Amino acid sequence: MRKIFERPKSLAEAAQHYCPGCTHGIVHRLVAEAVDELGLAGRTIGVSPVGCSVFAYNYFNLDFVQAAHGRAPAVATGLKRVLPDRVVFTYQGDGDLASIGAAEIVHAAARGEKITVVFVNNAIYGMTGGQMAPTTLVGQKTTTSPYGRQQEVAGYPIRVAEMLSTMEGAAYIARVAVISPQSVARARKAMLKAFTAQLEGKGFSLVEVLSTCPTNWGMTPVEALKWVETAMMPVFPLGVFRDWEVGEA
Amino acid sequence: MRKIFERPKSLAEAAQHYCPGCTHGIVHRLVAEAVDELGLAGRTIGVSPVGCSVFAYNYFNLDFVQAAHGRAPAVATGLKRVLPDRVVFTYQGDGDLASIGAAEIVHAAARGEKITVVFVNNAIYGMTGGQMAPTTLVGQKTTTSPYGRQQEVAGYPIRVAEMLSTMEGAAYIARVAVISPQSVARARKAMLKAFTAQLEGKGFSLVEVLSTCPTNWGMTPVEALKWVETAMMPVFPLGVFRDWEVGEA
Amino acid sequence: MGEKMLMKGNEAIGEAAIKAGCRFFFGYPITPQNELPEYMSRRLPEVGGVFLQAESEVAAINMVYGASCAGGRVMTSSSSPGISLKQEGISYLAGSELPAVIVNIVRGGPGLGGIQPAQSDYFQATRGGGHGDYRTLVYAPSTIQEMVDLVMMAFDKADAYRNPVLVLGDGILGQMMEPVEFPDEPPPEPLAKPWATTGAEGRPPNIISSIILDPELLDKHNWHLMEKYEQIRKKETRWEIYDPYEAEIFLVAYGTMARVARAAIEAAHSRGIDCGLVRPITLWPFPERAFDELADRARAYLSVEMSTGQMVDDVKIAAAGRAPVYFYGRAGGVVPSPAEIVKKIELIFEEIKGGSKRA
Amino acid sequence: MGEKMLMKGNEAIGEAAIKAGCRFFFGYPITPQNELPEYMSRRLPEVGGVFLQAESEVAAINMVYGASCAGGRVMTSSSSPGISLKQEGISYLAGSELPAVIVNIVRGGPGLGGIQPAQSDYFQATRGGGHGDYRTLVYAPSTIQEMVDLVMMAFDKADAYRNPVLVLGDGILGQMMEPVEFPDEPPPEPLAKPWATTGAEGRPPNIISSIILDPELLDKHNWHLMEKYEQIRKKETRWEIYDPYEAEIFLVAYGTMARVARAAIEAAHSRGIDCGLVRPITLWPFPERAFDELADRARAYLSVEMSTGQMVDDVKIAAAGRAPVYFYGRAGGVVPSPAEIVKKIELIFEEIKGGSKRA
Amino acid sequence: MDKRVVFDEERCKGCELCVTFCPKNIIYLADRLNRQGYRPATVTEQEKCISCAICARMCPDCAIEVYKH
Amino acid sequence: MDKRVVFDEERCKGCELCVTFCPKNIIYLADRLNRQGYRPATVTEQEKCISCAICARMCPDCAIEVYKH
Amino acid sequence: MTYQVIMAGFGGQGVMLMGTLLAYAGMLEGKFVSWIPSYGPEMRGGTANCMVVVSDVEVASPVVTEPNCVIVMNRPSLDKFERVLLPDGLLIINSSLISKEAERSDIRVLRVPCNDEAMAVGSAKVANMVALGAYLAATGAVSFESVEKSLKKALPERRHDLIPMNMEALRRGASYVNR
């Protein structure tokens, strides 16, 4: 009898505090799998954001730094500049990365900073109780858009992958989802490729993952997966937006 | 005998403090001409940045607010939300807008904030004495890139017009230059159109102007104009990147 | 006064602001003050106002700056780390003499810290966490009703003095519910703001700026500001002395802590030690006069804080060596209990019985 | 010591840092400290270090955070408005107990203000402009040579105490040239940093974080920090007393102002009034002990500042009512002249001749 | 018979993602509560399991191990 | 003869942009300094001016007025 | 008289509402009241509690460190709060979910099968009202009528049909006092 699926070594045993069915957990596993597959565990440093994944450091068997809200790319830059032969990644939510941290992510990409960014886009502020995010869809109700996000007042969702793809420093940028076995498999490949870009010194890499927040969306975990597909994906199309191996995608 | 060229009414009499041949002065005039042509003088509020144009408020016959470094779009947002029937514009340098103020400009565009942004890109920090800007070209020497901007260390210039054109909230985005009578004429049209976008409530508008800094580039004013054409324009191509009247350009 | 309502502190602040004529709110989510922006996002559109979630605290305070330039009654709120990010903006507001109301529902620090109530931003609030010589009025309510009253007053004072005003709460004041009443009257006609940048139609342009490169002029501007602050010190300093037992030992505490201190005073009384309480209502200006009033009587002061000791500096300055100053505090979200405080009081009682007048 | 060089303050700071083993600098341009990042951009690549111009002061301080986590000797610098923007980051560094050196070449405020020398960020530097209960060692050199020595020391103290250390200069100290010598010896072997996050090869993972949601634990962490600060207070407080005339009136001044104060003391002496000077070298911890030493003798203190009055609070606390405390200052870039100060001294002299001991 | 799919019941939060995606439809939530207060996922008909590991790959809590004979 | 192109000499900073772009090549810097210390631009051969206003549109300091007969 | 009570249970058991109703009723009776919730990051779920003070005199400290009553709706809450109760204080235990007995002997203990009684009146959701009923019957902190008025304020109009069920739950809880 052969074990064909087990917890990746770099994923810690600790139980995670995420809500039932929240796909943060799947994304964690994909990161750990990439680190393991590339044999990077001993020389990888993670940077956790402020957001539901603030405690990510408890869930990986890796050195970890907790960064101020939005500043993970700057913190990662500091780490990487001191330790250029180490592997550095950030794990950030949409409020963290696309709202308060917009300048830091744009500049990390422009600098071609050799870090990998795992960007968990769940169209909402999870940790603080469901406020509007920059990726909240037009019409979506949140605790700070109680009448639904109105474009006249609050504008339109930011498409991070597309925006950062205008940067020459970006080696690899992809958007994936984790809503089905197939999409998880593709997300896994994207994660591997993003870390490979860093390992090969090609520049900045980012994987945007469409993720769920059943708690603040007010849905069951399974409904939430559907909503990603039917509501989010039309606004945030999946794909590879930049790939150093094939030129601007 | 007919006067066929005179100072626009909205441009104040005060002598400007800019260095000889600095094209900030031309851009000022183009803004004043647009305001006059559209008859907006009495209901326009300008926001000046921190940068060489910090004193822009002395050079226009308009209400003016001086904003913290990089925050002009946020300040303009505050003004516009209180006074939705007034016309609000910011005037910002590349350090102000693209470096410290990157988050504010990205979000003003994403929100479709009904303001007009005049973005003066001179590939350097003028006011503080010639440090590297996010728009500094690869290889360009500045006081903080004394060996020339090295992409391995400091990355690549940010193309603001292209980046912001990924935003649905942006109604009009163009890049122009002021290096010849022809380019000035085109810049003038772009400026008019940008203010028109705001007047018609179409959303966010921005004109990126390739401008000179003879002082910190270490060139004569005339050499500086040439350098815009030969060095900057290949990296920052002129054009209209978004136009609400024709769809994404 | 209207009907009594049971309301959460954060929401009561929002309603008080609206009652005071505030129509613009720019903020960014952070625990434990989220109910305030959330309330504003529901209520402001109902009264023709604008709620906007800014991209960050830095953007929010600068939106406040712009809205204030435009003459709007405007507010922002946050909690500790977010308030740190607003420091440059607050310094700009003060420098440009712009009115605004800023609420800090303090949580434990430093760094990301925790989200439970704290008073560890006292220094930041009273000494200007931002750069340059400036001050802001700082109100420190200790009940939800007082919070409502002070928030409403804050808007008037901000306009009157053209200066930002801070309201310093803590996680408990933000999250707690208490009965509260709002005045029935409509808000007073707001002050005219002829300096506002609203478009120069029919008048010379207005300019709002804080850059003054000539040192002599900037010096002058600074002293002009200081004169204004002196006026505020004279007219706006507020405090309460609670002294049911003609005490010789005085606790000094504000906000939530002042309420716990009162419980401690009762407990101490039942153990035979009589204490009073100086409760600063404005933290800046600090009520030094309260200490002058008590100078003949007070044999010791005990600053009690939900911090490792900040207001105690002001108590020392105010006591000016006339009585020893002690400190008791807990940090990080722990609220000192009446029992802990009584223990400390007993120690002080022993010490001053010894007669020494300096700590 | 090496050869004497005539060097600009800003550049001397840079060279001192490099001599102290600093290899990482993250900063953002702002007058009057630009020569420092500019110097680093030239020199660091020569010694195998990294200079990076950050996109903002906020990014810079967070890059410093990351570099410090990685075990690097790291520095940033700015001037007043930029330092305000770093407050959240400084609070994080203190909360996570990370070493770093932060230079503030102070200019006039508030807001955008001016670019001439000032001391109006004293409160921000000594009281923690950021949120939460934390302190940073603050060095206030008054010559370029002392700046070099203190900057070098700052790196060691930052590592030793795992705490950010501030160096507070002003526009004059940044722009001035004076002769300066650097030690010949190579920098000492840096302290091992077993806590650094360098990759967990062969050891359990290291984690650096400042979030502690449990109030009891955060309280404990805060008191742990306070104990550390108490150690710093005991061991690192520095000051100088200049007292050539056995004076009864003592000026209190730091940095550039202390030098002007000495000129004023000579001028006063020639007019028949003898004064001394207390020059704090660490602003935090403030040298209260200097005032205890002088307590029997000092009949008045005069805090002289390039501000509208900030350090004067600490002088009051330190004097503790034992002698009246006066203030003289100019703001916005004006440096008080010896003549102005002498005038103030004469007024004080008249007043204390009257005999009253409280101001 | 050896189990093909093993659930760590204390880790499970009863989110039903595994339930939804199992191609053999053999996973269901048990009628009891674990210590966290959730009904844990379980499989009775182990022999129907094809060891595809789809359940494991969809589980956010890494509560599933899969074996092949 | 009335002037077609008029320079505000005290405003001029001698940058030569007008000099460079005048299609008639009639603008030159005078051999004197204005109060700011710059050699101001000037035109002697007014009759050659075609009132195209190119100089004025290129002048960063709005130091030129142009007339047409 | 000053009533200081801590109410604790799982998120979803309605302890916050139970506390709010008590405070609201106290206010309606002209008393001084305060209510403080525990709060935390959204995703942590788990236990919730609130502290309520109802008093004839101004509420000094709203922070209840020495409650004269503790109501625990689940086991973790019992473990956490039993020890803070004042001597002679009242401990109300939701015996439907908590089999464990109280450890202290210097307190009064009331075991009420809140969930069972709630199911009996028609919905597990009113278990909180059963507990509140027991508390009110035991202490008389506020009257049932005031709670009924509070329910009218607290519930949206379209839910007022639920009020009778809630009041019935209250009465069932009360019935466990002095049996």
Add this chain to the structure above:
Amino acid sequence: MTYQVIMAGFGGQGVMLMGTLLAYAGMLEGKFVSWIPSYGPEMRGGTANCMVVVSDVEVASPVVTEPNCVIVMNRPSLDKFERVLLPDGLLIINSSLISKEAERSDIRVLRVPCNDEAMAVGSAKVANMVALGAYLAATGAVSFESVEKSLKKALPERRHDLIPMNMEALRRGASYVNR
């Protein structure tokens, strides 16, 4: 002896370098020295000045508020700094560019045609050295040799051929003293 001097002129007239050389030379002679420039935003151009102190005793205040010498290289500098000079102080006026006479009568005035003399030795750029020469000859603050050594330090190796011209300018300036 303490020499406190303010040097002022247009940006580009080399007043900063002139001050630096004086300070450097003072340092080489083992004296205490300090130098402070005026500074401002890049684009303002215009005037520049520096304050230099050379002293046998430690420099108390490097801020020169009561200079015993002022060197003005252009007209605006004369207008600005004549009044701050101490009574009996020395005012050196670059008469090539400044036709106006000094207004005060309680000071010593030395008019030196710096630009003319500089052109005569070969470059308008050394007008600053002419002024410095006059200052040194009048005060003896530091020796010419020390200035020559300073020039070697201040100029990059490839510019050392300019040193003789600079020294010649220095001597020409000196020749205006006591004629």
